[in-house]
Amino acid sequence: MAKERIVIDPITRIEGHLRIELETDGGRIGNAWACATQFRGIERVLQGRDPRDAWAFAQRICGVCTGVHAIASVRAVEDAIKCKIPPCAELIRSLVSGMATLQDHVMHFYHLHALDWVDVMSALKADPAATSRLAASLSPWPNNSATWYREVQKRVTDSAAGGLGIFAGGYWGHPAYRLPPEANLMALAHYLEALSWQREIIRLHTIFAGKNPHPNYLVGGMACAINLDNQMAINQVRLDEIAGMIDQARRFVLEVYYPDVLAIASFYPDYAAIGVSSPTLIATGESAYSCSGAPAGGVIPAGVLLDGNYGTAHPFEHKRIAEFVSSAWYSQPEGDRQGLHPWQGRTEPHYTGPKPPFKELAGQPKYTWCKAPRYDGRAVQVGPNARILLALAQGHAETAQLAGEGLGKLKAGVEALNSTLGRTYCRALESVLLARRMDQWFTQLNERIRSGDVATFNPELWEPESWPNQAQGMGFMEAARGTLSHWVEIDNRRISRYQAVVPSTWNSSGRDPGGQMGPFEQALAGDGKHPLADPKRPIEVLRTIHSFDPCESCAVHLLVPGGGGVEVKVQ
Template identity: 50%
Template structure:
């Protein structure tokens, strides 16, 4: 048996350590560890609840909008604020823009190199690459001259020996299967996606002033004025710019991203049988289509247990708990599992001092807690959302999923896998870019009717709040179900808890010994070379880890964590 340690996992946000035992060419067991402490909940105590979103938004620069909206929704639920229709549309556009950009970046810049061999691309025939590209899409950048230019750029980079983001990889690994021409095509689109995402995210500049960390969020609505008669507001020019950006997104996703996904998946269909994970899925739902706390959602909420697509339960937040059996936290005496509304953030580090060769996985081994729903580990993220929507007979999702399954000649069971997780992102991206056009037109219609309402100001004054209030805010971040819980006393934050997607997915075992989703998904993964565990990275990256959301505060003065936390 070989003990494999990958630390840090690269091409993610934050720090993640994976340990695995490999026997007979497969993973026998695995452990997921987050080696940095997250302390934003402690930072927020005693602050004005209306300011919480600005702090939580900076939990992560990649997940730039998600904590802001979850925080605002939590405070709004506590004080009873209801955003007006324009704010709902603006928020939907902000969140969908983030999701679309994030999924494209993930596929090309964080995950593609698990399947694409850059060294192989150096030997590609540009004419054959052009023939391949033209056979799967009518994207205009597909000529032999174009691919010859990309190959020349790649060769110059290799000869410079300054590989930048391509330096740390397992080039030439036997698990790579794409022919040189497919690899060259993927590299070309990797570079194009860099330019495309930079332009597309201008939607955030229009709606929020900048990216990352938009400035236009507000408890009760948005701070972005909507007035067709003012140059400093969202106006006809803003609508025209967003129409153009959304159209470009639709073209790139349909003509580049989705065809590339299908081309890669066709070469790795056996990965529809690896990485299934815990088989339980949690979705809070997203994109309200009306106003008020019980409004219908474009992407539905739901819980699926045991991969049973015939039954979708409605989520009950009261069934959510967090355990700390294998996490470096302490709970009050007698408490094993706490609902986040009663959650406690009391860090107590008891692990080895890094660097260390091996975790003591029989004890506490991560800064992530172990979230559970009704006692069960749950996978969250694009796959969960697509499965719940598919099982709920969401028309657009079913059409997109069935199209992908038919092209690959596989059944719905293929979705429960590493490959299915990767494909679900493309499906969701395709569905969202189509829906975004509707939200832009709805905003244009509101402008035409001179509807300028953007905020519920009636509940802005803390004098209107009860002495004690609590609320929870939920959001479907690109990486999955995100929840913020706040308790307000005397108009100040008394307690704050975040349960983030990567905590759901990357958390350690619970008291009953159940593995977290990362850990379970890695079991039985084939490993050709334990010294170069490329296959392990494929499954971990398919979740798109964001450890900054889970653990992100360190002591800049260099003190030991235990000492720093006691002062």
């Protein structure tokens, strides 16, 4: 059979602009190119600004991944000026970022990824009573009644009469869907419940950080005061509200999200060997396991799994990171074959591609706005599966027990965590761990408050006059999508250089000078076995790409149109 070129543009149900170009032969993908087609450029916007303001600009990298960029940014500045924050501030940051991750994981599964596995039209044929029995066999969630499922079915049926509304445009009826109607209806009901759930639990951000999206942070701590006797501060009423939100978040994860993922995954066991990507994975140690801001801190230290050896964790060394622009539309004096550490990195846009609209970008030397980060010359996969695999390699007992139970039900080994199904499962598994950790952080915060420790801000290094004239800092955190780092250089108390290396930059990167594919590309074409039955309905591709939870706005950062200062050169 002749090779066929396929373009999927845009990839929907993600944040930002992503184009996937494929070469297929006999129903299998032989080659792939991940093309980020939107230039954004936050690093240039930050140059010359007050470092204390960097977080407010940096979290505008994305409208979804907001607070994580703020935390990485304030940590980078705090690292540069050697500022230590109070323990209560660190706990509050952890609670804010932890709830954001729980919301992100649940929303990703139900609202971005589940419809790759769940057939909405099939759900309309389900027996609500049988659906109720199925759901009750999986968990004690209170909305397991036949009446509830009948109501959901009616709502969606009424919507279908008007063109399916939010469910229009799906590949309903595709032979790759395997769930029975009752499982489809159960998942569809939980899709709708998750919409209301996420709106409630994220109110934690408004209490601790003023708003969502774009919660407020502060170099030196948090911009919120704790005073149990003051209506305008974090008082006992607010703490009781937060306790309720944490309980609500935990219950939905344990009784809905995690059981749903296991149940749905059991119908797609072959995807535990589909979408295998880079065998080198990185996590920097802060995720569901600790609230330490240091790259080497926490219960699970930062580490690297090299070349498919998932049993041995190697130390993480930031000096081994280099970003390449060999396939990306940027220029640098060092040339395209030279990788630069983020402290030496530049963001100089230089578009050399075809004039839009264009048919293909594949085969051109440069085809994306996404740089190509590498670790010691290796393409790297980051994300929840990297964190779970690293925890297992380091003998984290709680992770091992939960993963063992889940993999046992799926009849899969640890190597399956590097796959389309594995990435999806690890996101749910991590949510269980994180929900438990939220309880622990909140308990620690209450204990400190009861002991009289209510400081949330360290003012000692707030004034720039207390800083050195030159400083460098880095801020790491494990965001929902993987390892995030911000890098700052400060000269004369102003930002002279700023770089962000984000999860979707690692995962959606293009080729490096050696021709090594990025993780998206490897997952689709690395072994030549990835299926694609119908090029006009590429649901198999969506399953694998969505399993990474792409955020291309983060990958290529931010540009305010008309803001000045950013010029894109066109050759």
